[in-house]
Amino acid sequence: MTSVSSSPITDTILNFIDGSYREGSEGKSFSNVNPATGAEIGVVHEASQADVADAVAAAKAALTGPWGKMTTAERVKLITAVATEIERRADDFLAAEVADTGKPRHVASHIDIPRGAANFRMFADVVSTMPGESFNTPTPDGGQAFNYTVRKPKGVVAVVCPWNFPLLLMTWKVGPALACGNTVVVKPSEETPRTAALLGEVMNAVGMPKGVYNVVHGFGPGSAGEFLTSNPDVDAITFTGETGTGQAIMQKAATGVRDISFELGGKNPAIVFADADLDKAVEGLSRSVFLNTGQVCLGTERVYVERPIFDAFVARMAAAAQDFKPGVTGDRAYLGPLISAEHREKVLGYYRRAVEDGATVVTGGGVPEISGAEAGGFFVEPTLWIDVAHGDTVMREEIFGPCCGILPFDSEDEVIALANDTVYGLCASVWTENLSRGHRVAAAMEVGVCWVNSWFLRDLRTAFGGSGHSGIGREGGVHSLEFYTEITNICVKL
């Protein structure tokens, strides 16, 4: 496996506005750090309010240029070419994603980059086969009218993204937005600006008209995030990130009554019944807790296990945790770093809080000893707790680290109530070999997505999103089309 630190990238990351790369007009910049080493590896040019306004203006102008005049078939051809070009430049995208996130190459090469391409390809397919709606309507004069719908792009869509799966989560929104004929201004996370910037090269290479895809770098309040979401020429805002940020953006969206789609935080439960296939459950749940170092919105942070198999399950999970060795090189290739020193402090705060509240640490609980280039990386140990109470802080608040609390339960009704007792509602998983119970309990989960005997098994045509504090709206397949298009109903008197 190639070492991240053996090929440091020390470069300049620019905004992409109206088809060209640009420095920030106020000369501001911030550093780009590799979380696997803690080393500064690049400088990011921060967009000023004027730069953001330029990007939005370019996106607005593009709506009435060649892009706005294209047929769906022509758009689909371009979007498919974007997917092919991402695949052709997979190594460049991989290097950029690994540099920004520090994640192990095998995670980015199996998940982030292929999904980046798939998100364009799949939504090109969805719009190609998009059905319309029509009704024959009897009229008072004994005649008939014919109603049918026409879908149009919403306009300029602001896409505000997090850092955990930068290319995947950005293209999950840019793919359908462009497929529906919108133009976009993307604000990647300040932690992970590279793949969004690199996608600008892809857009130019395939001949995407200028202004269709724009990228502005910066932070949230008082920076590019706020400038973008408060710009009145933005017609809709799609956001993935923390619930508190979603609330701030929603207030901005209220001005001008702009539409929003939010994919927010979670505190996702897993329920393991005594009749579960333990091999499957441990394999699935160890991935669910530790994949991407727990920095997955869909990750499991609460596990409820039926009492007869509680001890066996905990022992098996603890053994599985040993396979997630912190580090990204050599034989320590499984558990990458957290995204930043600040996020590590937050996660370690929860590690301490769990113990203060009386939890028993089954495994992990601290910072691993790592030498060499990665000694400065933001690693933590994979961590499991038992003797936690359902009401403990670590069982209620989203941690976004490689950890979970494991609690025993005695009855189906009890565990359904425990799983649903949260302000969040993103996802859940249920593990049982009893088919009826699997369906019954899955349907009782108050979440947007529930898996039975699996986790993170994604079909991009399905509805994706959360309820409660986990979000507003659903994206995926035709659900994305609902958000990224405006409908005009045309009524023709025959």
Ligand SMILES: NC(=O)c1ccc[n+]([C@@H]2O[C@H](COP(=O)([O-])OP(=O)(O)OC[C@H]3O[C@@H](n4cnc5c(N)ncnc54)[C@H](O)[C@@H]3O)[C@@H](O)[C@H]2O)c1
């Ligand atoms: N539900 C999902 O699909 C999903 C997926 C991935 C991550 N998440 C959530 O994202 C969070 C982790 O990501 P994060 O830390 O990058 O989230 P974050 O909310 O801190 O930041 C997300 C983006 O919002 C921007 N931002 C921050 N404040 C803003 C403001 N006031 N106005 C406009 N933009 C602003 C940031 O610069 C960044 O680009 C976790 O809570 C996780 O659960 C949810």
Ligand SMILES: O=C/C=C/C=C(\O)C(=O)O
């Ligand atoms: O961290 C969250 C991961 C979200 C995944 C998706 O949005 C997806 O698979 O479409």
